[in-house]
Amino acid sequence: MTTTLNERLRVPVEDRPLDFYQCAISRWCTGCGDNAIMTAVQRLCRDEHLPPERVVSVSGIGCSSRLPHYLNSYGFHGLHGRALPVAEGIKSRRPDLHVFVITGDGDCCSIGAAHWLHAFRYNPDLTVLLHDNGTYGLTKHQTSPTTPLGVRTNTAPTGAAMEPLDPLSVALGATNASFVAQAVDWLPEVLSQILSLAFHHRGFAFVRILQRCPEFLPGLFDPWINDPARIRLVTHDDALTPSAGLARSFPNREVHDPSDLDRARRIAADRELLPVGLLYRDAEVPTYEDLHPVLRLPSERLQERMEDELDRFTIWPDGQRLAQGGD
Ligand SMILES: Cc1ncc(C[n+]2csc(CCOP(=O)(O)OP(=O)(O)O)c2C)c(N)n1
Numbered sequence: 001m002t003t004t005l006n007e008r009l010r011v012p013v014e015d016r017p018l019d020f021y022q023c024a025i026s027r028w029c030t031g032c033g034d035n036a037i038m039t040a041v042q043r044l045c046r047d048e049h050l051p052p053e054r055v056v057s058v059s060g061i062g063c064s065s066r067l068p069h070y071l072n073s074y075g076f077h078g079l080h081g082r083a084l085p086v087a088e089g090i091k092s093r094r095p096d097l098h099v100f101v102i103t104g105d106g107d108c109c110s111i112g113a114a115h116w117l118h119a120f121r122y123n124p125d126l127t128v129l130l131h132d133n134g135t136y137g138l139t140k141h142q143t144s145p146t147t148p149l150g151v152r153t154n155t156a157p158t159g160a161a162m163e164p165l166d167p168l169s170v171a172l173g174a175t176n177a178s179f180v181a182q183a184v185d186w187l188p189e190v191l192s193q194i195l196s197l198a199f200h201h202r203g204f205a206f207v208r209i210l211q212r213c214p215e216f217l218p219g220l221f222d223p224w225i226n227d228p229a230r231i232r233l234v235t236h237d238d239a240l241t242p243s244a245g246l247a248r249s250f251p252n253r254e255v256h257d258p259s260d261l262d263r264a265r266r267i268a269a270d271r272e273l274l275p276v277g278l279l280y281r282d283a284e285v286p287t288y289e290d291l292h293p294v295l296r297l298p299s300e301r302l303q304e305r306m307e308d309e310l311d312r313f314t315i316w317p318d319g320q321r322l323a324q325g326g327d
């Protein structure tokens with residue numbers, strides 16, 4: 001063991017192999033992009049020397065939301081669409097932990113959409129991975145908010161009738177958005193770099209990851225996998241810095257300053273080229289933990305405050321409330 005400290009969590013650095021961060025065999029289908037995302041999360045944990053007891057992964061319900069079962073850390077596999085409030089609760093009481101949120105396009109952009117929008121505004125210190133496969137995988141192929149126009153599903157057998165919601169544009173339009181990036185499961189170098197940038201961002205780091213579901217939407221992303229010229233690789237010295245070999249495969253590269261919100265919105269809205277990289281980052285947006293005075297109280301004082309609040313609603317037997325000092 002070395003004596004240096006992990007800067008984010010202030011814990012001693014300990015070298016561990018990749019498989020140390022896996023605690024069960026995944027049940028995802030062969031070729032499912034969730035496997036690649038899980039590997040990228042394990043790599044991040046290994047490279048950042050994260051002790052499992054200082055990491056929590058929180059999810060809702062869906063194929064993607066099974067990740068906490070496989071990652072060797074604390075985990076909370078909760079209710080459909082409710083990963084964010086659970087994660088916010090954990091982070092607000094245990095700021096010493098690093099909290100990942102794992103969510104699907106149904107989980108985040110459909111049933112959990114209200115939590116999602118407000119989470120940007122609150123800017124809690126979370127790393128959020130949206131596994132976007134364009135369908136409800138776990139429940140076997142229904143239309144989701146991100147199913148592309150015309151794509152057939154069980155609930156739209158003749159093809160999705162509406163334009164899909166664009167998670168990047170929604171994120172870049174949300175009040176207080178502080179970190180918005182896009183990755184794809186088939187480019188591990190880019191995925192790992194973006195997860196690392198998200199991990200080091202203090203605030204609500206939102207990463208949409210295009211994730212293949214070969215079971216229900218085989219070939220959905222083939223146009224971009226087979227033709228890298230349809231991707232806009234968004235780079236910057238202080239953001240995504242692809243290796244020369246990788247960069248050569250992408251003729252459409254753009255050096256983009258991640259503090260430029262207007263350009264980020266235009267890149268996200270462009271339907272010709274799929275953006276991959278960090279679109280926006282503002283490290284100055286205060287986090288919820290910074291802003292909320294009660295969250296800064298020492299835990300004994302916070303407990304007292306909660307007891308006082310609960311006492312206000314206690315139905316006291318006659319006379320006892322006065323004896324307890326109540327009104
Ligand atoms: C309140 C509630 N409504 C509906 C469901 C059924 N349900 C479970 S997972 C899911 C959709 C999952 O899709 P997504 O979030 O895109 O994740 P994926 O399985 O594709 O990874 C639905 C509708 C549920 N579990 N709870």
Ligand code: SF4
Nearest residue numbers: 028029032063137213
């Ligand atoms: S159904 Fe799709 S999303 Fe679910 S595990 Fe299989 S490939 Fe992955």
